[in-house]
Amino acid sequence: MMEASGKDFSFLGREFLTWLWFKSEQRGGAIMLPGEGDVVVAFVRRIILSSGEGEYSETVSCQGLHSDLKEGKEALRKGKKIKEARIKLDINTDEYEFTFKADSFQFQTMKLPTSLTMTEEEEDKEGRILERIYQTEAAVGTMETFFSLFLEKRLSPAWQSEEIPLFKKWLAE
Amino acid sequence: MGFRKGTLTLAKYRVIGTLPDNFRTFVDERLKLFAFRELSVDETEKSVGWTSFENVLDTNFEYASYSLADYLVFSLRIDRRVVSPSLLKLKVLEAERQTTVQRSKGLGYREKRSDIRERVHLSLLKQTPPTPSIHEVCWNVSAGWLLFGSLSEKIREDFEDLFKRTFGLTVHRFVPWDANYMSAEMAERTLSATTATPFHTSTERT
Numbered sequence: 001m002m003e004a005s006g007k008d009f010s011f012l013g014r015e016f017l018t019w020l021w022f023k024s025e026q027r028g029g030a031i032m033l034p035g036e037g038d039v040v041v042a043f044v045r046r047i048i049l050s051s052g053e054g055e056y057s058e059t060v061s062c063q064g065l066h067s068d069l070k071e072g073k074e075a076l077r078k079g080k081k082i083k084e085a086r087i088k089l090d091i092n093t094d095e096y097e098f099t100f101k102a103d104s105f106q107f108q109t110m111k112l113p114t115s116l117t118m119t120e121e122e123e124d125k126e127g128r129i130l131e132r133i134y135q136t137e138a139a140v141g142t143m144e145t146f147f148s149l150f151l152e153k154r155l156s157p158a159w160q161s162e163e164i165p166l167f168k169k170w171l172a173e
Numbered sequence: 174m175g176f177r178k179g180t181l182t183l184a185k186y187r188v189i190g191t192l193p194d195n196f197r198t199f200v201d202e203r204l205k206l207f208a209f210r211e212l213s214v215d216e217t218e219k220s221v222g223w224t225s226f227e228n229v230l231d232t233n234f235e236y237a238s239y240s241l242a243d244y245l246v247f248s249l250r251i252d253r254r255v256v257s258p259s260l261l262k263l264k265v266l267e268a269e270r271q272t273t274v275q276r277s278k279g280l281g282y283r284e285k286r287s288d289i290r291e292r293v294h295l296s297l298l299k300q301t302p303p304t305p306s307i308h309e310v311c312w313n314v315s316a317g318w319l320l321f322g323s324l325s326e327k328i329r330e331d332f333e334d335l336f337k338r339t340f341g342l343t344v345h346r347f348v349p350w351d352a353n354y355m356s357a358e359m360a361e362r363t364l365s366a367t368t369a370t371p372f373h374t375s376t377e378r379t
Contacts, residue, residue, distance in 0.1 A: 007352045007364055009364075009367070010348065012350040012363075013350065015372045018372070077374065077375060079374060081372075104324075104348065105347065106182075106184045106185075106324050108182045108324065109180040109181075110181040110182070110183070111180055126241060128177075129246070130244075132176050132177075133176055133241075133246075136181060136183070136311075140185060144349055147349045154366065154367070155362050155363060155366040155367075160370050164372075167374075171374065
């Protein structure tokens, strides 16, 4: 038996984000969350791919609506994984957008859904702030659930027999 | 920017430790004790403390303004004096020239270069107004986690340190793959599966 306590699994962050890009290209980006239904994921505008660590790391940044796919996939084929990406989530028709940092599971410049029922005057009210806290929780929680789905798959025999062949096929497209 | 309006930048933490039974009173007392205080003229570096989320100038937390449903929401304010490097360079040059002139006239003593730099830096620091920065904290007490509104390493260290001193609780940076929070069985599974089947994206290594 291997000694797993205290083991650094931080490489899973980039594996997860790389897998999530692949999933966002399947079924129109819809990922089924148990008990909650489909959440639609899209990678938008910007992805950063990297290989290696510290002074040996090589990074590629892809920007633009369509060019990113081609160049990003090319970087994947060369062994890089996604370190950072701008992601759009559609949860029950509510749209969220944020930059996600894979190594530290952090969120940057997150846009929350706009509430049509609130007026400018009501923006400062407690209810509005609470709503925005719930929305933030929903976005962060969804990414955590995605990670759980990824890990479940990653640790199962289906990773090698089903997921990797599909991933390779997508990569070759 | 933040929970009130605009975009959000956030890092999640696990809150480790137990709050006392009368935790509402405890939180109120501790927030006030470690509330932000302005830097005095003699203080050279920085001041770090809590302020109200509603009103950044409120450090009395009137009517428990930090309490919002299940959450405690407040802000961290850091005022830091920073001397412009180009100004420091110029002033050090000036001071060095002055000491050289004084010495040539037989006045003064030979002050070391590092001492001159230190003296000038200190003097400039006292004349520089502090730059404030505000970062929101949203703490879900019953769930044992919080969201903090900055990803800057320096600011996060200040936050982690002040949180510990204020509440006697430790905050751990959240990542879902943290082996310390997995069951032993899960950690073993993760280690053996990821070792046995590395995720190579390179097409040359299939």
